[in-house]
Amino acid sequence: MRKSKTSVYKRILAVFCALACVFVVSACGRSSEEGKIRIGIKFDQPGVGFKKSGTYVGFDVDVARYVARQLGYSEDRIIWKEAPSKQREAMLQNDDVDMIFASYSINDSRRKAVDFAGPYFVAGQDLMVRKGDRSITGPNDLDGKRLCSVTGSTSAQTIKERYSSKVQLMEQPGYAECATALFSGIVDAVTTDDIILAGLASNARGKLELVGKPFTQEYYGVGIKKGNTKLVTRVDAALRDMIKDGSWSRDINENTRGVRYTPNPKYNPPVPNQGKTSGKEE
Template sequence: MKLRKSSAAIATGLVLSLALTACGGDSDDKGGGKIAIGIKFDQPGVGLKTPDGKYVGFDVDVATYVAKELGYDAKDIEWKQTPSAQRETMIANGDVKFIAASYSINDERKQKVSFAGPYFLAHQDLLVRADDTSITEPSSLNSKKLCSVVGSTSAQNVKEKLAPKANLQEQGGYSECLTGLENKAVDALTTDDSILAGFAAQKQHQGKFKLVGLRLSDERYGIGLKKGDTKLQGDINKALEKMKSDGSWEKFVKANFGPANYKNEPAPEITEKG
């Protein structure tokens, strides 16, 4: 009697094990099911959640294309907001599969996460009020009120290298900085020119702001993923190469930045490889 019960238990265990294997397997690598992708929700032209709940922008288009190449339809994507200061944590915790959120590749971040790409080259610039003629170069920011977001490389670049006497104010999102700029609570907003162009091109902001036109840094946007995941890194790089070669990259750039007359750089060479 005991032998029969034991044999039955083993058989049941084997059936369950096989069933779980069939359901799970390596679906993460081959698509299927849902995929969580991190983007920005507050960057017009780059990554934006609209009032009606849609997600638009260059990073959104790129991430959707990459996800499709990984085997996921657009309806399978769960978009997650990833503030600058939380990107590495969300990747490490497995909250997202990958992040496409104006995520500049640098050595400090590469200690914590891996990158695929880059897929875009932006430059740090300044956004000021349209009638402001006092800010023409980085040193003009000394003793001025400068706004950026917590965790951004742009803010530290200005404070440490370009205008150490600037009064830096860090906010949770760029929209707060923009409100401060419009209300004259701050004198300039600094981040990548692609993001600034997206804000300036919005209908409600047209004519209010202008880019100073400085190229203060090179910002290579990469897709962030779990450190050491060379399989996913390689798959994403293949998708990015295909996106460039089939004309989709150029199409996405024109659709999202064209209205701002933004002069973008050509698609960069992919350098982040395992």
């Protein structure tokens, strides 16, 4: 009987120890984020949001840094978190992040789940080809061509809806795979937002180039938890300052260096208006 009681006590003690460990780890996790701002970005889009040797680079990252600084957060008080497209709304709703800068197009369906500041950039779906290839000068030259885009993206969906009778579409898990397919001649072009293509082309060191004929408009906004109108207003003010003081233009140029790319002047720089502009989903 004693042996049985001892065994029970040991099991109870083990349970208490396990729970204590969970609470300690949880508390430590919360305390490590106190006084900091958590920002969601892409980790796999050169020129936009890219994790490189433990650092974070790209236009979205630069915009996020500027806004954070205007809100009173220095670089060492930013916690960067990866924000894959399909997880962005959930990350905001679950309080995993405070803001998201991740080529996050503003549209009506997303506004039902989250709020937006911005827009801070207007991209356009474009085409990227091998350097010197003049067989594709725009979407009207896609007859019989092989294109690559990312599985589940609306760039791929746009091709299916508008050009399915003309092109062969290959879908890959990421744009790096599409760029590799273009390098090797498996496809004739890659399609997505022009600023993402510009980053890929810049990373390719002159071997790839943009066609420069965008055929959609994508209004990039800052994702913020639904109902946090105070933060939306403050972020919009920071974005207006960034555009006004020239930082916006400098960061665009820095992140697309060496590429024949200029943001469409008809739409850029945009006027941050609390995410009231609607674009297609990306």
